Ligand code: ATP
């Protein structure tokens with residue numbers, strides 16, 4: 001059973017106080033992605049936090065697409081986001097699009113203008129930036145700041161009607177150009193963009209800015225606790241200003257927590273989109289991507305991601321989490337869930353010269369020693385088998401306990417075999433080795449006559465099924481970037497290795513997303529994209545061991 005982490009965090013404490021004091025009767029949170037890319041593991045942290053907080057206090061969570069920027073948004077992303085939230089195990093109470101509130105947002109902007117709290121400004125983006133001042137110096141007021149209410153109402157309406165080109169005019173809140181908080185220096189709240197919107201089509205050519213739109217969206221939905229990441233802390237005064245000056249009835253509060261960063265991982269939709277667009281990866285769901293779709297395709301489980309997100313907790317200062325911690329949780333989750341099988345990734349043929357030709361015997365193999373109910377399967381054994389190339393060495397170093405001329409090893413679930421001879425091709429590569437087996441040493445027979453130090457895995461050559469294996473390493477190398485370099489200069493050239501080998505016969509009907517533990521190799525998932533009727537492809541989810549220790 002998956003136990004939910006009930007450990008406290010500062011947002012939970014605020015919620016408890018708000019419920020006890022009667023400030024709120026019901027908690028409403030929301031997850032507000034912008035549909036401009038696929039969700040990544042950082043979003044999972046936000047999803048889990050929002051849904052589980054509301055759930056714990058019998059509240060509600062909305063999924064709201066924050067689609068106020070028509071240029072980058074797309075319905076493909078809307079669909080993928082819904083799928084990913086559901087796959088993570090959550091179900092929203094209400095589904096909303098910020099773009100459905102455009103009429104109300106427009107009306108609220110008119111309220112601001114009428115109160116003398118907003119004005120139409122003709123300065124260019126560049127000029128606005130230049131007059132904004134710095135942390136040390138106050139900004140300068142726009143020459144358009146003192147337009148009359150009538151003039152502002154007229155111009156704003158004409159902006160809406162499409163009389164001006166992109167960038168010609170903006171609507172700005174009239175707050176305080178000398179505020180120590182730069183976000184309060186007459187921020188832009190509406191801009192012109194003659195662009196087709198995925199939801200509203202060409203109905204609008206003016207679009208609200210995030211800082212204006214977000215608090216209104218929260219208030220319309222009755223969100224009580226609006227949780228976002230730390231970089232919005234400085235925007236909170238503006239959030240509160242909008243709620244108050246727009247005279248929103250409901251008064252949501254914004255709370256900030258530290259975003260999730262992972263080692264060797266880029267975590268921004270903009271960068272991830274670049275990897276897709278530049279064909280560095282094979283789509284948003286490439287198993288090397290930190291997207292939910294990529295992790296799912298690689299073979300991660302929602303349980304492992306949820307455990308990870310709960311365990312890393314909710315902090316108020318940014319830090320970077322070791323990506324191995326995520327691997328730890330998937331290993332832990334898959335341990336009891338996956339059957340153990342054998343697969344040979346880099347095959348080397350072994351002929352067991354004293355095994356009768358034409359004979360096949362069936363051996364018992366335990367499916368999962370960690371799960372007593374998993375049962376036993378039967379695997380064929382005959383004169384020719386495959387082992388891993390790395391399990392044989394002609395001239396082994398010290399402490400190499402696998403096969404070499406004269407040495408004996410245990411074949412998992414089968415017999416001891418001893419290497420006597422080997423064949424090389426014209427390039428000097430070993431292509432076949434010859435062994436003898438000892439019938440006395442059958443696995444499970446209680447043989448105690450002598451011991452061997454190495455146990456290796458194998459598959460029966462006649463029965464084995466060909467399979468492709470895809471092994472992954474981090475996509476991004478952990479190296480300092482030099483001047484002028486971007487993360488694209490730090491791509492790991494070895495992030496994907498594709499191998500052709502063999503699996504046990506009994507896996508031949510495996511379906512996409514079936515998961516296995518391959519003895520000695522780790523956990524693997526049947527790839528849903530490349531597996532077909534005549535080819536089975538496995539993604540390595542994670543290897544068996546890591547040096548990482550959880551505290
Ligand atoms: P990105 O920079 O990756 O595009 P974003 O913050 O622009 O992310 P949004 O779609 O606006 O993406 O985010 C939806 C929600 O997910 C926001 O509330 C945001 O704070 C949260 N979120 C995004 N990235 C992370 C992260 N790395 N860790 C925790 N929460 C995150």
Ligand code: MG
Nearest residue numbers: 033034036269
């Ligand atoms: Mg964003």
